[in-house]
Amino acid sequence: MAFPLPKDESNLDSAITSGSQWDAVILVAPDHKGLDNLLLRQTIEAHQRIDARVGQEAILLISSEIAGGRLIYAPTGALNRDYDDVRSFADAAKKAIVMARDAGARKPLLVVAGVPDSRLYQYSLEVAYLGACQALWQPLEAREALGEESTEPVECIGLYARGKLDLTWLQAVEAGRRVARDLCGTEPERMSPPKFAEYCEQTFAGSAVKVRVIADDAQLRQDYPLLHAVARASTHVERHQPRVIRMEYQGEGEPQRTLLFAGKGITYDTGGADLKVDGHMAGMSRDKGGAAAVAGFMQTVARLKPKGLRVVAEIGAVRNSIGSDAFVADEIIKSHAGTRVRIGNTDAEGRLVLADLLSHLREDAKGATDAKLFSIATLTGHAARAFGPYTAYVENGPSRDHQCAQKLVDLGDLWGDPGEVSRSRREDFHFIRPRSKADDVLSCNNAASSVTARGHQFPMAFLVRASGLEEHGLSSAEPLPYMHIDIAGSGVEGGDWQHGMPSAAPVVALAARYLR
Incomplete structure (x- = not known):
């Protein structure tokens, strides 16, 4: 490379x-x-x-x-x-x-x-x-x-x-950004879920980052039920079958810090049964930008080999296909955390994938030293509408208490990888409340996020509830700082999702914050 x-x-x-x-x-x-x-x-x-x-x-x-x-x-x-x-x-x-x-x-x-x-x-x-x-x-x-x-x-x-x-750091960061651009910017057949996993395996072969790929359909159905539902219509096509890619790094010495990342890797988003129409499907091969950024950050970690740091990442590489076995609105699916999720719209698939990944990472975080949890995704058009070309950082109470987002924004300004701090509010949790005793949470509404009030904030509330992270707020016995990072506005240059160059955001900001 x-x-x-x-x-x-x-x-x-x-x-x-x-x-x-x-x-x-x-x-x-x-x-x-x-x-x-x-x-x-x-x-x-x-x-x-x-x-x-x-x-x-x-x-x-x-x-x-x-x-x-x-x-x-x-x-x-x-x-x-x-x-x-x-x-x-x-x-x-x-x-x-x-x-x-x-x-x-x-x-x-x-x-x-x-x-x-x-x-x-x-x-x-x-x-x-x-x-x-x-x-x-x-x-x-x-x-x-x-x-x-x-x-x-x-x-x-x-x-x-x-x-x-510091040329070593600079070279490692650019190596990570290159991985992120490759994974985000490659067309959907060349970078289908199995190919995405294969790229990661090849990239980290012989490095300090260990990669494990989960491909077994039965295991994915049991351990990642929301993710599997998104992939359901793609499972009969071998080259489109879903993958969970788990990457782990353990630096020399006792861990002093732990970083855990979930990456949305929708290799193609048709919208599913709630089909994208009027030309809105073009560019949806870049809906894997969050997973790409996670892999890019891991490449920088692999190059720098920081001591006293443990990093765990899980990427959900999935194609949101349409077909006779597609999941549909109104279904109720139990997440890995045991939360009953009512599907509001199948085009809000990324948060379903992330919820199961976050639930697994939540288990990794228990008892870990100075653990911080992140999800990165090209999640909502609202983030782009609200903040333009800037990354949106939406955090929970423990993360806000640690000023995690503000520190990322401050360093992003210095390194040309800017972002905006957003807030999770009570209205967001009210928005995703259950409407009956049949379910615990609603995944989304049926209007575009860009015309929905708090359209990039309420998905973070869904992620907290569906993944079990709601049990780790400020007043809990084990508070866990968690930040959702929406790069729908910053993931490609110029907002052109079909032709714009992937930006690799927020790899530089994360590296400046945690790897210097």
């Missing part, structure tokens, strides 16, 4: 000149007027005299004195407004690296200058590198069909830094 490796460069004067190891120089800066490097400033000023675009947009400048004869100058624009943030460096780096690649560069040097004297921009160079890698990624199907060398020709990216960079 190749991606452009980060390499540090400490001598700018020699690195940017012709004859160095680099074949292009990328300058990302608010402007060039404050540059302290004479060669860069003079090259830019000479071009600016004949091209008014210089300094206004990313542009390729030609100079025989510059490494590779190429200087790509990508201005960030203003950074002094209240709403500016470090993503401006990533955005500029994305444009510049594509320009460098298309010009033939294979080993560009990335120089970030003019960084504001603010803690909000302290990781500008690293964020620019991650942005460049994001722009260079090509889909797994393209790499397999055409070869990685032709589709992703950039070999490495030099990073000019005045101080020391």
Whole structure:
């Protein structure tokens, strides 16, 4: 699995000149007027005299004195407004690296200058590198069909830094993001449930992360009844049969912290019996973005091998197919936790998958040291409607007491992986209340989440009740911090679920919080 490796460069004067190891120089800066490097400033000023675009947009400048004869100058624009943030460096780096690649560069040097004297921009160079890698990624199907060398020709990216960079951490994070993009962005036959499991087995073979795949239909029916119901119409098609993928990491020494993740891996969401119509099915192969992010985070864990940390993840890889054996609204299905769930709409399938996974992880959390539980999913259109391209963090009482979401949001801002703190309220639990003694909880209503009041918050209440986590609130004997992470708005760039590039959110924020 190749991606452009980060390499540090400490001598700018020699690195940017012709004859160095680099074949292009990328300058990302608010402007060039404050540059302290004479060669860069003079090259830019000479071009600016004949091209008014210089300094206004990313542009390729030609100079025989510059490494590779190429200087790509990508201005960030203003950074002094209240709403500016470090993503401006990533955005500029994305444009510049594509320009460098298309010009033939294979080993560009990335120089970030003019960084504001603010803690909000302290990781500008690293964020620019991650942005460049994001722009260079090509889909797994393209790499397999055409070869990685032709589709992703950039070999490495030099990073000019005045101080020391943690390249090991940065490389591990990008390795995780690449796994997440591959799993989320691959078409539904190439990444069907068995293929998803196979990718994980291959990725973690020989690593510190142990993978176990549950494929037996009888076991899934018994141990993951809600998940199996979602998959019911797919079980007669061998290549679409469901999988539960369990990954475990045990760091050296006694565990000081425990992280538990549930990932929604709907490899294709037709809506089930409540069929998606009017073109809304396109892009539903990306409904596995939450599971992809979980696997990506595990890849970063495998690379870094942190001591004193235990991480357990369960992914439900399922196809929500239609057919004569499809589950339907009005069914009552008992979850792994013993909760009787009345199905409100079959297109709210992700929360059913997650509830059983969370119930198993809840058992892992009992007695574990400093346990924190997460679910990650492309769950609701409401999250995208409410927060746009930002990850939504909805937490229970113990998690809020530990300020888990706020800490993730704060670090996400520093690392260009932003999110918003949301709240679980009493109205959410009232919404999913049982309407009769025949059931314990209602999975959902029949309106789109985007037009339902609190459409991304009430599913978290369902998850708490259906998984048994309601027994682990603040006032319980064993409080368990739990956070639901909805990436329906942040999981792909530009909100284009069919064609947009997977973002790998929130891998960077999680890694910054728990792996640094």
